[in-house]
Amino acid sequence: MSVSFRHIAIEGVIGAGKTTVARLLAEQLGGRLVLESFADNPFLPRFYAAPERYAFPLELSFLAERFQQLKSVISSPDLFRQPVVSDYIFQKSALFARINLDPAEYNLFQTMDRLIGAQLPNPDLLIYLNAPLQQLRSNIEGRGRDYEQTIPDAYLLKLGESYRQFLKEAPFPVLEIDMRTLDFLGAPESLKTLLKALNAFPWTGTHILEIV
Numbered sequence: 001m002s003v004s005f006r007h008i009a010i011e012g013v014i015g016a017g018k019t020t021v022a023r024l025l026a027e028q029l030g031g032r033l034v035l036e037s038f039a040d041n042p043f044l045p046r047f048y049a050a051p052e053r054y055a056f057p058l059e060l061s062f063l064a065e066r067f068q069q070l071k072s073v074i075s076s077p078d079l080f081r082q083p084v085v086s087d088y089i090f091q092k093s094a095l096f097a098r099i100n101l102d103p104a105e106y107n108l109f110q111t112m113d114r115l116i117g118a119q120l121p122n123p124d125l126l127i128y129l130n131a132p133l134q135q136l137r138s139n140i141e142g143r144g145r146d147y148e149q150t151i152p153d154a155y156l157l158k159l160g161e162s163y164r165q166f167l168k169e170a171p172f173p174v175l176e177i178d179m180r181t182l183d184f185l186g187a188p189e190s191l192k193t194l195l196k197a198l199n200a201f202p203w204t205g206t207h208i209l210e211i212v
Contacts, residue, residue, distance in 0.1 A: 004083075005029070005031075005083040005124050005125060005198075005201075006083060006084065006123075006124050007074070007083065007084040007085075007086065007121075007123040007124055007125075008025065008029075008031075008083060008084070008085050008086075008123060008124065008125050008126075008127060009085075009086045009087075009088065009089045009123040009125070009126050009127070010022045010025070010085070010086065010087045010088070010126075010127045010129065011088060011089055011092065011126055011127070011128050011129070011163065012128060012129030012130065012131060012163070012179075013131065013136055013156055013159045013160050013163065014136065014140065014148065014151065014156060014159065015131070015135075015136035015137070015138075015139035015140040015143075015148075015156075016129040016130075016131040016135075016136060016139070016179060017129055017131065017139060017179060017184065018087040018088070018129060019035060019087045020184055020185060021087075021127065021129060021184055021194075022034075022035065022085050022086065022087040024184055024191055025085050025127075025191075025194070026083075026085035028191065028195065029082075029083050029085065030082060030083075031082050031083035031084060031085045032073065032082050032083070032084050032085070033085055033086075034069065034070070034073050034084055034085065034086040034087070035086070035087050036065075036066070036069075036086075036087055036088045037065055037069065038062075041058070041061055041062070041065070043057050043058040043061055044058060044147060045146075045147040046058075047100075048147045048148070048150060048151065049147070051100065055100040055101055055105070056101060056105045056109075058100070059093060059096060059097045059100060059101060059109060060109070060112070062092075062093055062096070063093045063097075063109070063112065063113060063116070066088065066090050066092070066093055067090065067116050067117075067119075067120065070086070070090055070120055071119065071120060073086075074120065074121065086123070089123060089126060090117055090120050091117075091166065093109075093113060094109075094110070094113050095159070095162045095163060095166055096159070096162075097109045097110075097113070098162060099155075099158055099159065099162055122171055122172045123172055124172070124173070125172065125173050125174075125175060125198075125201065126170060126172055126173070126174045126175070127174075127175045127176075127177060127194075128163065128167060128174055128175070128176045128177065129177050129179050130176055130177060130178055130179060131179035131180070132179075132180060133153060133156060133157060133160075135179060135180065136156055137153070137156070173201070173202060173207070174207065175197060175198075175207050176207070176208050177194070178208075182194075
């Protein structure tokens with residue numbers, strides 16, 4: 001890899017394959033893998049059962065957890081010795097909050113988000129995994145988390161639209177991948193295609209990964 005990255009973040013709608021790509025890329029780059037911690041979040045299954053009741057504590061808990069995790073990694077003295085590959089961006093909190101919170105809650109959330117978010121630098125690159133609804137649903141069903149099985153299609157589509165709006169004004173370069181054409185688990189050539197694109201960095205705005 002000819003380009004020296006400090007932080008590459010992977011994003012996409014629920015079920016897009018973020019963690020899979022992050023693991024493979026971190027291994028290939030010899031980087032430090034940072035995975036979002038959600039398994040022990042007590043509000044997550046409650047949110048899917050009763051969204052209006054638990055949305056606000058869920059979003060606040062994720063905001064705090066994401067900040068603490070990224071702040072710890074970025075403050076590490078090893079930051080410039082190996083790249084960091086995360087399966088989320090800090091701005092993810094605001095994207096979900098905009099959908100899940102009522103206006104009063106969202107206004108309060110925004111205040112807190114701006115105060116702590118200003119302390120974190122942006123990633124050098126965001127890799128966005130663009131997957132169609134059918135593929136998202138298949139992946140969600142395949143990984144078998146009970147509380148995810150009842151996620152409405154409309155919610156996944158709304159998240160996708162929220163990401164699309166964010167990407168139009170993202171404050172960092174974006175590499176968008178069409179997940180219909182790349183299979184990072186079943187086709188090793190997919191990872192080679194991604195690495196070739198990374199070697200073409202830097203660019204500005206959004207770069208669409210082409211299959212070659």
